[in-house]
Amino acid sequence: MRRRMAALVAPVAALGLLLAACGGGSGGGNGLQDAGTQSVKSADINPQPLDKLKDGGNLQWPIDLMPDNWNYHQVDGTVADGAYIEGAILPYVFTQNSDASVALNKSYFTSAELISQDPQVVEYKIDPKAKWSTGRQFSWEDFAAQANALNGKNKDYQVSTTSGYEDIAKVEKGTDEQDVKVTFGKKYAEWKGMFAPLYPKELNSDPGMFNKGWAVKPEITAGPFKIKSIDQTGKQVVVERDPAWWGEKPKLDTVTYKVVERSALPDAFANGQIDFYNLNNDINLFKRAQADSNAVVRQSNNPDYTHLTFNGAASSILADKDLRLAIMKGIDTVTIAKSILGQMQKDTTPLGNHLYLKGAKEYADNSGPYKFDANAAKAELDKLGWKQSGDVRAKDGKPLKIRMVIPSGTPISQQTGQLLQSQLKTIGAQLDIQQVPTAEFFKNFVNVGNFDVTLFRWLSNSFPIDGSKGIYYLDPNNISQNYGHVGDEKLNKLLDTAAQELDDTKRAADINAADQEIWAIGHQLPIFQSPGAFATRKTLGNFGSPGYANHPYDYLKIGFLK
Incomplete structure (x- = not known):
């Protein structure tokens, strides 16, 4: 099982199935060569133009566990599987590229810039079209509430990290409600990693709401997808296109996240119950995936x-x-x-x-x-x-x-x-x-x-x-x-x-x-x-082994080939 994540780096027990202690051999039907003979890609996702993808479809996504809390910044909610789902329904200011660089998320923000170095001041300009599922526009108050919850001053907030937020001196309104100015009391170089994800002020309003208010389900969303259903008994979450989404329309209709035991992943894939799985450094799973006519093994440098x-x-x-x-x-x-x-x-x-x-x-x-x-x-x-x-x-x-x-x-x-x-x-x-x-x-x-x-x-x-x-x-x-x-x-x-x-x-x-x-x-x-090897259905486009580009995944471009 994947160990619960620290906010940005996580220890994980080196779990896996029995491995063959040998290498060599040909790459089989997926075109892989012997170790050391190929360069490693920063991402291997079968890149496709959107017009080559079907409009619709359901991506079946295996997870290790259901989130105990849908607030990623609360100590019980900081898990990788939760972050993957939240990437479809919540905003991130910056997204990660496959080479570990980052890019402004223009679905939500028109700019986010360092406007002063001494003191350090960052100005965020929110796209006026960005709205929470309540209909309320994003505002500077969402940033202020999150900074207040995560700065560590109120110990009743059970936070997984205070990094960056503890260095903020103040968050204030700029020229209008969608102009946010964040002033740091102490310089914080990696400010682009903050507000990831950004939550509505309603969640961060008090410790009780922060700690328990989203334990059962996300109460407010703002993404290309919204929650359709959460089945704790069947251990399954389904997200669907949100018709209120103001940005580029995603290709998929739905994404179904389901808990699958790691030992059962190959059979679940072969039976059509999931559309990809992480090979988790297991050479036997790697060979089985190579032999599956519906699968292609995709690999990239994995963090x-x-x-x-x-x-x-x-x-x-x-x-x-x-x-x-x-x-x-x-x-x-x-x-x-x-x-x-x-x-x-x-x-x-x-x-x-x-x-x-x-x-x-x-x-x-x-x-x-x-x-x-x-x-x-x-x-x-x-x-x-x-x-x-x-x-x-x-x-x-x-x-x-x-x-x-x-x-x-x-x-x-x-x-x-x-x-x-x-x-x-x-x-x-x-x-x-x-x-x-x-x-x-x-x-x-x-x-x-x-x-x-x-x-x-x-x-x-x-x-x-x-x-x-x-x-x-x-x-x-x-x-x-x-x-x-x-x-x-x-x-x-x-x-x-x-x-x-x-x-x-x-x-x-x-x-x-x-x-x-x-x-x-x-x-x-x-x-x-990690060799970053994933068994992926051949019909999937813009998805596979993403390198660093998994925080969040680019849900707008994932789809099935026509």
């Missing part, structure tokens, strides 16, 4: 990667930074990726960045000094006093035994752990794998630092500082998502600098400087980025 988190707390054997770096050099991530992903992996180069993933135009490989080199790892362990003694090195009588915690019943994690075990044995380190109940994995182990190393996935997006600062910033009073307690003041300052740099080019340089420091302190080791 989702598997990594090792190291524990730098005093209680862990890996508290020593130099030991963490030596261990990192003993891990061959390319071999692991090939073994797990097989022919799904088109790009066989290691993932060399924690903040910008492949597919983002600002991506740079900063891993140079820390790449796999078993001989260098052995030499550094010798230098640190970890001397070979039989199969396992020791220092001051203490063996080099590292405890790796993974969730039970997760074959991908198990297979990765076994590969790591073999590689670390080569350099004289013993990896002891502890499998724990999946329900306890985050709560009782990861979140509280009860591990030496652990393995899971991060889901990312177009705003690396807002989404990742909590992972890498070291604050003894607020661990946030820095589960390994690894960090230093230099990294904190680099992250702070990037968070307040309003120039996009300079900020990208600052973010890459911060990533270099993340490598230097041995914080985490990226293992592989």
